Amino acid sequence: MADILGDIKKFFSDLGLHLELGIKNSNLGACTGEWIEPEERSELISVNPTDGEPIASIVQADEAAYEKVLTAAVEAFPAWRMTPAPVRGEVVRDLGNELRIFKEPLGRLVSLEMGKILSEGLGEVQEMIDMCDFAVGLSRQLYGPNMMSERPRHRMYEQWHPLGVVGIISAFNFPVAVWAWNAALAAVCGDTMVWKPSSDTPLTAVAVQHICNRVMKRHDLHGVFNLVIGPGRSIGERLINDHRVPLISFTGSTNMGRHVAEATAGRFGRSILELGGNNAIIVAEDADLELAVRAILFAAVGTAGQRCTSLRRLFLHSSIAPQVIERLVKAYPSITIGDPLEDGVLMGPLVNERAVNDHFTALTAIGEQGGEILCGGGRPEGKGFFVEPTIIKAHPELAMAREETFAPILYVFEYETLEEAIRMHNSVDQGLSSAIFTSNLGSGEQFLSHEGSDCGIANINIGTSGAEIGGAFGGEKETGGGREAGSDAWKAYMRRQTCTINWGGELPLAQGVSFDVE
Numbered sequence: 001m002a003d004i005l006g007d008i009k010k011f012f013s014d015l016g017l018h019l020e021l022g023i024k025n026s027n028l029g030a031c032t033g034e035w036i037e038p039e040e041r042s043e044l045i046s047v048n049p050t051d052g053e054p055i056a057s058i059v060q061a062d063e064a065a066y067e068k069v070l071t072a073a074v075e076a077f078p079a080w081r082m083t084p085a086p087v088r089g090e091v092v093r094d095l096g097n098e099l100r101i102f103k104e105p106l107g108r109l110v111s112l113e114m115g116k117i118l119s120e121g122l123g124e125v126q127e128m129i130d131m132c133d134f135a136v137g138l139s140r141q142l143y144g145p146n147m148m149s150e151r152p153r154h155r156m157y158e159q160w161h162p163l164g165v166v167g168i169i170s171a172f173n174f175p176v177a178v179w180a181w182n183a184a185l186a187a188v189c190g191d192t193m194v195w196k197p198s199s200d201t202p203l204t205a206v207a208v209q210h211i212c213n214r215v216m217k218r219h220d221l222h223g224v225f226n227l228v229i230g231p232g233r234s235i236g237e238r239l240i241n242d243h244r245v246p247l248i249s250f251t252g253s254t255n256m257g258r259h260v261a262e263a264t265a266g267r268f269g270r271s272i273l274e275l276g277g278n279n280a281i282i283v284a285e286d287a288d289l290e291l292a293v294r295a296i297l298f299a300a301v302g303t304a305g306q307r308c309t310s311l312r313r314l315f316l317h318s319s320i321a322p323q324v325i326e327r328l329v330k331a332y333p334s335i336t337i338g339d340p341l342e343d344g345v346l347m348g349p350l351v352n353e354r355a356v357n358d359h360f361t362a363l364t365a366i367g368e369q370g371g372e373i374l375c376g377g378g379r380p381e382g383k384g385f386f387v388e389p390t391i392i393k394a395h396p397e398l399a400m401a402r403e404e405t406f407a408p409i410l411y412v413f414e415y416e417t418l419e420e421a422i423r424m425h426n427s428v429d430q431g432l433s434s435a436i437f438t439s440n441l442g443s444g445e446q447f448l449s450h451e452g453s454d455c456g457i458a459n460i461n462i463g464t465s466g467a468e469i470g471g472a473f474g475g476e477k478e479t480g481g482g483r484e485a486g487s488d489a490w491k492a493y494m495r496r497q498t499c500t501i502n503w504g505g506e507l508p509l510a511q512g513v514s515f516d517v518e
């Protein structure tokens with residue numbers, strides 16, 4: 001453990017970045033380019049979920065520090081919005097290059113603080129880099145269309161303007177990538193931003209802010225990328241209710257998301273919501289089972305079931321159900337659970353003790369509701385927040401299967417017809433990610449049709465998790481409807497303006513209306 005901390009610290013300091021590890025010297029938690037010392041010191045301890053020991057201490061922002069951060073973001077906006085978008089893109093290019101340099105230590109830090117295995121920690125930083133590359137290209141493509149005016153000698157077109165200060169509230173499970181989805185787009189769109197990371201993963205946020213500071217300094221910028229670490233009930237509340245913040249991008253639970261939606265809508269602000277998922281895979285009778293089983297394992301057990309896109313429900317055609325269950329029940333115990341930074345480990349811990357309790361509370365309720373544990377269900381010995389990944393033989397009335405438990409619990413159902421499978425698939429309140437495994441073109445197309453999956457993400461012969469950044473990411477129903485990352489998700493970070501220009505000498509009215517004053 002001490003070695004890993006030393007390694008990460010050394011990596012960062014060799015690269016000229018100072019990052020306090022250990023609880024004697026606290027990191028500051030608010031930054032606008034310069035780190036802000038709060039008037040009231042309230043410390044947050046970052047805990048290593050692998051052994052339950054503290055990694056570092058962070059001084060949280062108080063109200064005065066929050067105010068300084070917000071003011072800096074507001075004051076930076078006018079100059080940033082007038083910086084040409086491709087020049088803003090240069091800054092994001094530089095951020096992507098800096099992340100390339102820090103990929104290894106930052107990926108390790110993500111694994112250390114959050115508990116995902118190293119290849120996923122590194123993958124998360126790769127996702128940030130990809131997002132920066134995408135945004136650089138986008139900085140020359142923030143297009144608006146031209147429309148054909150119905151009036152002679154008139155031109156009509158749409159253009160996009162920067163929005164202002166964007167509040168980014170991110171979750172522990174993708175502690176840095178989801179920030180980058182928002183930050184890279186917001187930056188090229190001409191917005192400044194304030195990031196409130198999860199209190200479970202403050203140290204990775206401090207590291208990313210250090211990286212941003214290096215980039216801002218090089219470009220003589222201040223207040224574009226800002227950080228404010230503090231409790232949701234004080235700092236988070238201030239942010240979502242702050243009239244100076246026209247857009248809040250929130251990733252988290254459906255319950256919190258509902259509150260964010262109400263708070264922002266009540267002040268006519270906007271929100272991008274990435275809330276709970278209850279993702280499912282349908283395995284048809286004609287599926288390549290080898291492929292399906294591998295995909296199921298990664299989607300259900302990867303990240304210890306703590307992705308929004310994690311697989312929670314599995315619908316197996318009755319003809320192949322026994323074989324698939326047998327393979328899964330054999331594979332699950334062979335998954336190495338342990339220190340996420342060690343080679344060969346495939347599943348790390350849950351994020352904290354509360355998550356472990358939620359996992360076991362769910363298992364108790366599942367038992368009471370008639371769900372049967374097919375494998376797992378235990379808690380590995382030793383320190384740390386570990387649980388065994390668990391498979392449940394479920395029935396259609398199992399109420400727990402309708403809820404998102406952020407843990408590696410997989411509910412298995414059987415079905416007879418594809419219509420029945422799709423109906424069960426769509427019967428939950430959430431609508432994030434979905435997949436079908438089939439070699440039948442018709443079944444695949446049916447799943448993607450208007451009467452197919454009702455989710456924001458629908459895949460064929462691919463699991464539910466691990467989406468690429470190029471597509472728009474997000475979901476329907478109680479998942480919140482937000483879209484982030486690729487495609488045209490950038491539009492949420494700008495304001496649209498419809499412009500009509502009369503270059504003739506007449507004043508014709510639309511719809512043929514005449515209004516001639518004598």
Ligand code: UN1
Nearest residue numbers: 174307308309465466467
């Ligand atoms: C999340 O869990 O909040 O598709 C995001 C995926 C990742 C992102 C997940 N690219 O699983």
